[in-house]
Amino acid sequence: MKKKHWYDYLWLWTILYFSLGFFNILFAWLGLIDFLVPLFIAIIGGNKAFCNRYCGRGQLLEKCGKCSRNHAAPKWMASKWFRYGFLVFFLSMFGSMLFQTYLVAAGASSLRETIKLLWLFRVPWGWTYTAGTVADWIAKFAFGFYSLMLTSTIIGLVVNTLFKPRAWCSFCPMGTMTQMICKIKAKERLW
Amino acid sequence: MKKIAVADKKVCVACGVCLKTCTKEAITIFRGCYAVVDDAKCVGCGLCAKACPAGCIAVAERGE
Structure with missing residues (x-):
């Protein structure tokens, strides 16, 4: 057995994050840590230590690997066009979420206390927020960001079960983005 | 050791x-x-090949 490190328990953070967001949506803002830290590590350190060591979601998926069929994923799932395509799709969805936050901030749109799963299904999530606690746009961003995090976890769990544990990692937008940064820094080919 | 990842x-x-x-x-x-893969350390057991979610590791005969 390999020696356990503190960072081998970061899957607890992922569970904590989703639990906190179930009670108070404003905790969804903490998800920015998972968004910015990998980027900083890639930009400053030029490595994927986040994916390799600290990614709580990856660890959680690994834990859920017991329910995996352990089948090889189709080749296209780790192909460049799918990975970059999914990254573009994910970032545009992120951009659209930011735009909706802006609309709420500008007063052009009102705050809806729901989350949207898989970019399609609106789920009521109103018990996690009392109107007026913070500015509407702050709450809007929290609902949006939580939706994004939960959506990617759902997709992750589906491919985890169908294919191998951590099959999500083969097309995770954060992974693709950080690998891109590392490849640019190391002057490796991107395609 | 005959095999390597x-x-x-x-x-x-x-x-x-x-x-x-x-x-x-x-x-x-x-x-x-x-x-x-460090060819001095790899014993060609294939654990990594089995685990790789992208399926990018293969176990091959050494010297091929």
């Missing part, structure tokens, strides 16, 4: 599942870009 650096997503699986610490991720 070979990672396809064009497909590798550098997620690091292989390093966690390897009992010989024979794999490193080269500057966040792709997995590199």
